[in-house]
Amino acid sequence: MSEGETFKATTVTVRGCTVAMLRGGKGEPLLYLHGANGAGRTLPFMEALAERYDVLVPEHPGFGGSDEPDWLDNIHDVAYFYLDFMQSIDLRGVHLVGMSLGGWIALEIAVRDTARLKTLTLAVPAGLRVAGLKTGDPYAWSPQETMRQAFHDPKVAEAAIAALPENVEADDTFLKNRSTFATLGWEPRLHDPHLEKWLHRIDLPTRIVWGADDNFLSADYAAEFAKRIPGSEVTVIPECGHLLHVEKPAEFVSAIDSHIEAQKAEAQKTEAGKAGARKAGVSAS
Amino acid sequence: MKFFYFHLMPYADVDLDAVKAVGTSWVKLPNSNYDPKKGAALYNRYLDEMERAEALGFDGVGVNEHHQTAYGMMPSPIVTASALARRTKRVKIAILGSALPLRSHPLTIAEEHAMIDNITEGRLITGFVRGIGAEYHVFGVDPTESHGRFHEAHELIIRAWTEPGPFEFFGKYYRHRYVNVWPRPYQQPHPPVWIPSQGSQETIDFAAHPDRKYTYLHTFSPTVAVAKYLNMYRERAEEYGYTASTDKLGWAVPIYVGETDAKAMAEAKTHFENFRNIFAKMPIEFLLPPGYTSRESMKRVIAAKQSMFADLTLEAAIEHGMMICGSAATVRDRLVDYQKELRFGNLLTLLQFGTLPADLTAANAERFARDVMPSLREVGEDAVPEAVDA
Numbered sequence: 020m021s022e023g024e025t026f027k028a029t030t031v032t033v034r035g036c037t038v039a040m041l042r043g044g045k046g047e048p049l050l051y052l053h054g055a056n057g058a059g060r061t062l063p064f065m066e067a068l069a070e071r072y073d074v075l076v077p078e079h080p081g082f083g084g085s086d087e088p089d090w091l092d093n094i095h096d097v098a099y100f101y102l103d104f105m106q107s108i109d110l111r112g113v114h115l116v117g118m119s120l121g122g123w124i125a126l127e128i129a130v131r132d133t134a135r136l137k138t139l140t141l142a143v144p145a146g147l148r149v150a151g152l153k154t155g156d157p158y159a160w161s162p163q164e165t166m167r168q169a170f171h172d173p174k175v176a177e178a179a180i181a182a183l184p185e186n187v188e189a190d191d192t193f194l195k196n197r198s199t200f201a202t203l204g205w206e207p208r209l210h211d212p213h214l215e216k217w218l219h220r221i222d223l224p225t226r227i228v229w230g231a232d233d234n235f236l237s238a239d240y241a242a243e244f245a246k247r248i249p250g251s252e253v254t255v256i257p258e259c260g261h262l263l264h265v266e267k268p269a270e271f272v273s274a275i276d277s278h279i280e281a282q283k284a285e286a287q288k289t290e291a292g293k294a295g296a297r298k299a300g301v302s303a304s
Numbered sequence: 305m306k307f308f309y310f311h312l313m314p315y316a317d318v319d320l321d322a323v324k325a326v327g328t329s330w331v332k333l334p335n336s337n338y339d340p341k342k343g344a345a346l347y348n349r350y351l352d353e354m355e356r357a358e359a360l361g362f363d364g365v366g367v368n369e370h371h372q373t374a375y376g377m378m379p380s381p382i383v384t385a386s387a388l389a390r391r392t393k394r395v396k397i398a399i400l401g402s403a404l405p406l407r408s409h410p411l412t413i414a415e416e417h418a419m420i421d422n423i424t425e426g427r428l429i430t431g432f433v434r435g436i437g438a439e440y441h442v443f444g445v446d447p448t449e450s451h452g453r454f455h456e457a458h459e460l461i462i463r464a465w466t467e468p469g470p471f472e473f474f475g476k477y478y479r480h481r482y483v484n485v486w487p488r489p490y491q492q493p494h495p496p497v498w499i500p501s502q503g504s505q506e507t508i509d510f511a512a513h514p515d516r517k518y519t520y521l522h523t524f525s526p527t528v529a530v531a532k533y534l535n536m537y538r539e540r541a542e543e544y545g546y547t548a549s550t551d552k553l554g555w556a557v558p559i560y561v562g563e564t565d566a567k568a569m570a571e572a573k574t575h576f577e578n579f580r581n582i583f584a585k586m587p588i589e590f591l592l593p594p595g596y597t598s599r600e601s602m603k604r605v606i607a608a609k610q611s612m613f614a615d616l617t618l619e620a621a622i623e624h625g626m627m628i629c630g631s632a633a634t635v636r637d638r639l640v641d642y643q644k645e646l647r648f649g650n651l652l653t654l655l656q657f658g659t660l661p662a663d664l665t666a667a668n669a670e671r672f673a674r675d676v677m678p679s680l681r682e683v684g685e686d687a688v689p690e691a692v693d694a
Contacts (some may be wrong), residue, residue: 158441158589158593158594159441159589159590160589161587161588161589186606188588188602188606188609189602189603189606189607191599194594194599194602194603195599197594197595198448198594198595198599200594201446201447201448201593201594201595202446202448202449202595205440205444205445205446205447205448205593205594206444206445206446207444208444
């Protein structure tokens with residue numbers, strides 16, 4: 020795990036399962052759940068978020084430097100793990116941000132328990148299957164093909180390919196991440212048929228962010244999620260592929276920021292309204 | 305040694321250029337490339353070839369299972385074995401094998417194999433495999449569960465064949481309130497089990513275990529690999545405290561017998577190279593989906609990627625022992641040498657491969673049966689049969 024000026028490598032152990040984590044910045048806690056390629060490196064979007072938030076980027080159980088617990092069988096196990104994780108380090112008022120596979124985990128967390136969460140940002144989340152909408156099959160792609168599919172700009176893709184470890188298919192972390200990715204998403208393919216039934220339970224300010232040119236999950240999925248999550252809003256980033264946190268980090272950070280700021284303003288307005296009502300002697304019940 | 309006529313039943317009429325354009329005959333080659341009229345003719349031709357094997361004196365016929373591919377038209381080896389069950393009278397019918405993790409209910413395999421064993425009055429050889437990587441893409445079975453499902457399904461099937469039912473079985477993957485398979489197998493306690501594989505320590509340990517002593521069949525590999533894994537089986541057996549008899553070891557290899565060495569080479573070349581370089585080819589993402597095998601095995605395969613995925617000429621295949629080709633005398637000599645080196649007791653001959661047409665396949669089988677097989681019968685037979693466990 021590589022740390023930088025801002026981010027420090029640490030570990031968290033929850034009921035015998037140790038996960039590696041990068042943590043940096045000051046402010047309200049922002050828990051970022053990574054996608055299938057894993058985490059473990061400080062990326063520019065993380066640095067930007069750390070200017071305003073206490074950013075926590077754990078590697079999911081079964082990924083990177085984290086343990087591979089025997090109990091890890093499906094996406095629900097990861098969701099329950101993170102509920103325990105937030106409890107064990109007593110995170111409260113969390114801004115939860117999930118990317119792709121991590122977005123799906125965030126959804127599975129949010130339909131179960133939102134008590135420790137303040138806002139939800141879903142970047143290109145998996146988890147839902149809508150007949151007729153185009154999806155790619157990352158399990159059938161080589162690492163190089165995955166990168167070519169992941170970006171709108173071929174130059175960004177070529178740079179990402181050049182940055183792959185040498186002989187990436189035999190890389191330990193690659194093999195580990197890919198195996199856990201299969202455990203979580205192979206069947207049913209990258210969705211949970213039962214999740215859709217409970218999306219109405221998400222009682223958080225929710226922002227859905229999509230790259231307009233996503234080859235993994237068509238940008239049409241943004242509206243499908245929005246239909247099912249009460250009060251949620253959609254931001255579509257133009258000229259952007261699936262890995263939007265890499266291709267358009269400024270736009271991604273701005274989508275998260277504006278969402279959190281809007282929620283703060285809304286909360287202040289509500290508080291002010293309550294105070295005004297008290298002054299006027301009106302019962303707030 | 306015992307001789308089996310092994311067939312893959314390729315869709316030999318496939319448009320080879322279409323396969324080359326898609327890059328593989330597996331999973332992604334559109335099934336619009338399958339012409340049912342041509343396919344029907346091939347099915348009947350191949351079944352005729354296997355039935356003929358009995359008249360030619362083979363000890364058995366072998367069939368296998370592959371899905372959504374022109375490489376083999378046998379998504380169900382049970383269907384092929386059933387078609388052969390009443391058209392043959394003497395030969396063993398070896399299903400090599402049924403892919404256990406691909407079935408949502410492996411008890412159906414226990415039932416169907418037991419039916420064939422009854423219909424043939426005990427001529428069934430059962431084989432169990434995991435299915436190759438591409439098939440995990442086809443069926444949406446999580447490849448990281450492949451080993452777990454294989455072992456649990458195997459336990460369920462063997463218990464269903466050997467323990468009085470009804471009993472309960474509650475595993476991680478398969479749960480049955482009632483296990484009570486009808487019919488019971490004809491052979492008691494159950495049909496012989498063969499394990500076809502391209503080699504892994506885990507598979508050898510499993511097959512050689514004294515509770516099982518399953519026949520290990522090494523398929524389509526360079527002889528250095530065949531030697532390594534057959535030796536590994538013998539060593540594991542010694543460590544387990546017994547000596548493995550040659551009938552516990554088998555080798556599957558394409559063979560072509562021509563009138564002369566030169567004629568054999570000329571007749572086999574294109575068809576073998578089609579088999580190896582067009583029908584068998586698939587991208588690594590299909591061959592090795594994530595978690596399908598241990599990370600160390602993955603790394604070994606990837607390290608050998610260049611040689612594994614490169615095209616192979618007939619000449620190079622012969623040099624590596626991945627093909628035996630020549631006049632009857634040449635093939636006989638090679639087999640005697642290989643048997644000395646590898647010490648197998650079962651030879652699974654692939655006498656039709658790739659696009660090899662009916663006339664050449666028939667001539668190949670006739671020559672092999674007439675001019676090669678008889679003199680090799682005694683080769684590789686143990687002087688003293690393995691003592692039966694008390």
